[in-house]
Amino acid sequence: xxxxxxxxxxxxxxxxxxxxxxxxxxxxxxxxxxxxxxxxxxxxxxxxxxxxxxxxxxxxxxxxxxxxxxxxxxxxxxxxxxxxxxxxxxxxxxxxxxxxxxxxxxxxxxxxxxxxxxxxxxxxxxxxxxxxxxxxxxxxxxxxxxxxxxxxxxxxxxxxxxxxxxxxxxxxxxxxxxxxxxxxxxxxxxxxxxxxxxxxxxxxxxxxxxxxxxxxxxxxxxxxxxxxxxxxxxxxxxxxxxxxxxxxxxxxxxxxxxxxxxxxxxxxxxxxxxxxxxxxxxxxxxxxxxxxxxxxxxxxxxxxx
Numbered sequence: 162x163x164x165x166x167x168x169x170x171x172x173x174x175x176x177x178x179x180x181x182x183x184x185x186x187x188x189x190x191x192x193x194x195x196x197x198x199x200x201x202x203x204x205x206x207x208x209x210x211x212x213x214x215x216x217x218x219x220x221x222x223x224x225x226x227x228x229x230x231x232x233x234x235x236x237x238x239x240x241x242x243x244x245x246x247x248x249x250x251x252x253x254x255x256x257x258x259x260x261x262x263x264x265x266x267x268x269x270x271x272x273x274x275x276x277x278x279x280x281x282x283x284x285x286x287x288x289x290x291x292x293x294x295x296x297x298x299x300x301x302x303x304x305x306x307x308x309x310x311x312x313x314x315x316x317x318x319x320x321x322x323x324x325x326x327x328x329x330x331x332x333x334x335x336x337x338x339x340x341x342x343x344x345x346x347x348x349x350x351x352x353x354x355x356x357x358x359x360x361x362x363x364x365x366x367x368x369x370x371x372x373x374x375x376x377x378x379x380x381x382x383x384x385x386x387x388x389x390x391x392x393x394x395x396x397x398x399x400x401x402x403x404x405x406x407x408x409x410x411x412x413x414x415x416x417x418x419x420x421x422x423x424x425x426x427x428x429x430x431x432x433x434x435x436x437x438x439x440x441x442x443x444x445x446x447x448x449x450x451x452x453x454x455x456x457x458x459x460x461x462x463x464x465x466x
Contacts, residue, residue: 246392248399250382254411258419260364260374263430271430273364273374277327281432285425286325286334288418301326302337309343318342332362353385376415380407 264270276282287303289295295305307319322338336358340351359379364372384399386392391399 246386246396248384248386248396248403250384250400250403250407251380252404252408252411253377253379254408254415255378256376256415256419258374258376260372262372263427265430265433269433271433273426274327274329274332276426276429277332277362278329279429281425281429282327282332283325285422286327286332287323288421298322300324315347316343317347330363334358334360353387355383357381374419376419378411378415380411382407 260273262270262272277286283303287295287305291307293306293308295303298304302322302324305321305323307321309316309318311317318341320338320340320342321336324333324335324337326333336356339354339356341347341354357380361377363375363377365375366372382403384403386396386399
């Protein structure tokens with residue numbers, strides 16, 4: 162979102178669950194809001210109808226030999242189609258909220274753009290508090306290591322590369338790469354999964370003299386459909402409920418991101434007034450407070466003003 166890793170963390174959890182097991186997606190669906198559950202129920206009814214109408218999916222029309230072959234195929238989660246298909250999920254959301262320029266106790270005004278161009282603003286956009294650690298890899302790109310999650314006995318550790326660029330007129334956060342580390346089965350999924358996250362913050366004046374902050378977020382996920390029963394279903398059976406989940410996720414996370422951004426903005430203004438502003442980006446947010454969580458070679462990255 163420019164929610165950066167706040168959104169990426171949720172995306173990674175959702176995507177990793179889908180990759181670890183196709184049935185994990187269904188588990189997540191039943192925990193969503195009522196609208197998502199209605200979508201799932203409709204999809205399930207479509208699946209049942211398809212199974213009855215399609216001779217290739219009706220067990221009553223199978224010979225014993227064919228049924229045994231398909232059962233073995235299911236147990237080993239092997240593809241049953243000649244060509245793997247990709248389910249493409251894509252959601253967007255726009256949000257506009259009033260923007261107030263904060264003034265420190267000494268009477269100096271600090272616009273949000275000033276905050277976003279500082280290391281503290283970059284940390285806020287990356288949501289470093291939610292990361293195990295992070296590092297600067299060059300060209301305004303940061304490698305973020307998200308906490309490990311356990312899904313159906315699989316341990317998944319997402320790694321995300323985020324591009325962050327702020328100016329006097331806007332701020333952008335783009336996801337350049339998303340991958341998973343863990344067991345070989347998990348790492349193999351990197352070839353079957355891709356994701357894109359674009360966040361754009363802008364601001365403008367209103368005729369009344371006020372300012373408005375605009376946030377535009379676009380999230381795309383491409384998943385290879387290669388396991389049964391999903392290979393026997395139309396792609397819409399994956400895309401429709403998948404889009405519903407991702408849209409619900411955006412609707413819930415964007416207000417949280419904005420609250421966090423404004424809170425960090427206010428804290429930075431107060432620290433600037435007290436002369437507490439720092440000019441470094443530590444490679445790990447826990448550096449100095451919890452050394453056992455930081456990488457041994459982590460050193461602060463000096464950032465020019």
